[in-house]
Amino acid sequence: MQIDILLIGQGLAGSLLAWELHRRGYRILLLDKGLENASQVAAGLINPITGQRLVKQAEVETLLSAALNCYEQMARQFRQGFFVPLPMLKILRSQKERELAERRLNEPGYGDFLVDLIDAPPGVNAPFGVLQQRQTGYLQTEALLQQLRNFLLSQGSYRQTDLQYSDIRLQPALQWRDISTRHIVFCEGYQALNNPWFGGLPFQLAKGEILSCQSHQAMPAQILNFGHWLLPVGVQRFKLGASFDTQQLDTMPTPATKAALLASLQTVYPADQPHEVCQHRAGIRPTTRDKQPFIGSHPQHTRLHIFNGFGAKGSLAIPWYAARFADYLQQQTPLPVACDIRRYYDAHFSA
Numbered sequence: 040m041q042i043d044i045l046l047i048g049q050g051l052a053g054s055l056l057a058w059e060l061h062r063r064g065y066r067i068l069l070l071d072k073g074l075e076n077a078s079q080v081a082a083g084l085i086n087p088i089t090g091q092r093l094v095k096q097a098e099v100e101t102l103l104s105a106a107l108n109c110y111e112q113m114a115r116q117f118r119q120g121f122f123v124p125l126p127m128l129k130i131l132r133s134q135k136e137r138e139l140a141e142r143r144l145n146e147p148g149y150g151d152f153l154v155d156l157i158d159a160p161p162g163v164n165a166p167f168g169v170l171q172q173r174q175t176g177y178l179q180t181e182a183l184l185q186q187l188r189n190f191l192l193s194q195g196s197y198r199q200t201d202l203q204y205s206d207i208r209l210q211p212a213l214q215w216r217d218i219s220t221r222h223i224v225f226c227e228g229y230q231a232l233n234n235p236w237f238g239g240l241p242f243q244l245a246k247g248e249i250l251s252c253q254s255h256q257a258m259p260a261q262i263l264n265f266g267h268w269l270l271p272v273g274v275q276r277f278k279l280g281a282s283f284d285t286q287q288l289d290t291m292p293t294p295a296t297k298a299a300l301l302a303s304l305q306t307v308y309p310a311d312q313p314h315e316v317c318q319h320r321a322g323i324r325p326t327t328r329d330k331q332p333f334i335g336s337h338p339q340h341t342r343l344h345i346f347n348g349f350g351a352k353g354s355l356a357i358p359w360y361a362a363r364f365a366d367y368l369q370q371q372t373p374l375p376v377a378c379d380i381r382r383y384y385d386a387h388f389s390a
C-alpha cells in the first residue's frame with residue numbers, strides 16, 4: 040500500500056498530528072503498541088501562568104487559541120466535548136508569593152489570565168490568599184485519544200503494532216512491511232530514547248504520578264493549584280497530582296509518592312476528608328533539556344522526522360506545533376527555530 044505519511048505513536052503528539060494531516064488530505068497510517076501511555080495518564084491541564092514565579096507561558100495567546108480551535112473542531116466532528124474550561128485558584132504560599140501575585144495583576148499582558156486576589160474558599164487553608172486565574176481548564180485526554188483511534192481505524196489509518204526499527208527500509212524507497220511511504224514521523228514520547236535516528240537528542244525525562252479519588256463531599260468549583268493540584272472531574276470525584284521526578288524513570292506507581300500527594304492535599308484542603316483513592320497511575324513525560332519541543336528532520340535521512348518533546352504541556356502546545364509541522368511538510372515552511380532539531384545537528388548527529 041502506498042501512503043504519504045507513516046506516524047509512530049498514538050499519544051497526544053501522534054494523534055493530534057495525524058488529525059491535522061488527515062484534515063489536509065494526506066494518506067496517513069498511525070501505528071501504536073496499544074499500551075497505556077503518558078497522554079492517557081495526564082490530567083490534561085491547561086494553565087497559561089505557571090510556576091512559583093507566576094510566569095506567563097511564552098506565546099501562550101497563540102498556543103491557546105490553536106488548542107481551543109482544535110478541540111472545538113474535534114468536538115464538532117465527534118459530537119463530544121473534550122476540553123473542559125475550569126477556573127483555577129492558585130493558593131499563595133508565602134507573603135513573597137502574594138506580593139508577586141499583586142505585581143503580576145498590574146503587569147501588561149497578564150490581565151487576560153489573572154482575575155484578582157481573593158480569600159480562600161471554605162475548607163481551603165490559604166493564609167496568604169488565593170490568586171484567581173482564568174482561561175484554564177483540562178483536556179479529557181483518554182476520551183479524545185479513544186475517539187481519534189476509532190476514527191482512524193474506521194478510515195483504515197490505524198494499526199496496533201509494536202514497530203521494530205529493523206523493519207524500516209530506507210532504500211531504494213521508504214518502506215515498512217507492506218507500506219511504502221513518503222515520510223515517517225516518530226511521535227514515540229519518552230520511548231524515542233531507543234530510536235536509532237533520534238535517540239541521541241537531549242531528553243530530560245520526568246516521571247509523573249497521579250491519583251483519582253472519590254470524595255465524600257462536594258468538590259470546589261475550581262482547580263486548586265498548590266504546587267500540586269486538585270482537579271474536580273465530577274460529583275465528588277477529583278484527580279490529585281502530579282509528582283515530577285527526573286531520577287526514577289519507570290512507569291510504576293509508588294506508595295511513597297501516593298503518600299506525599301495525599302499529605303500535600305491535607306495541608307491545603309483538610310476539609311476533603313475522608314476520601315478514597317480509586318486509581319493510582321504513573322507515566323513518563325517527554326521533557327527536554329532546553330524545555331523546547333524536538334521537531335524536524337534527520338540531517339541525513341531527510342524523510343525521517345521527529346515530533347516530540349512536549350514535556351508537561353502537551354495539551355496546550357501540540358495543536359499549534361502540529362499545524363507548523365504540517366506546513367513544513369506541505370510547503371517547506373521553515374519550522375520555528377526554537378523547536379527545530381537543527382539546533383542539535385552538530386552536537387548529536389555528527390559522524
Ligand SMILES: Cc1cc2nc3c(=O)[nH]c(=O)nc-3n(C[C@H](O)[C@H](O)[C@H](O)COP(=O)(O)OP(=O)(O)OC[C@H]3O[C@@H](n4cnc5c(N)ncnc54)[C@H](O)[C@@H]3O)c2cc1C
Pocket residue numbers: 047048049050051052053070071072073074075076077078079080081082083084085200201202203226227228229230231246247248249280281282321322323324325347348349350351352353354355
Ligand atoms: C502524571 C502526568 C501528568 C501530566 N499532566 C499533564 C497536564 O496536566 N497537562 C499537560 O498538558 N500535560 C501533562 N502531562 C504531559 C503529557 O502527558 C505529555 O505532554 C504528552 O502526553 C506527550 O505525548 P506524546 O504523544 O509525546 O507521548 P506518549 O503519550 O508517551 O505517547 C507515545 C506513544 O508512542 C507509542 N510508541 C512508542 N514507541 C513505539 C513503537 N516502537 N511502536 C509503536 N508505538 C510506539 C507509545 O506506546 C505511546 O502510545 C502529564 C504527564 C504525566 C505523566
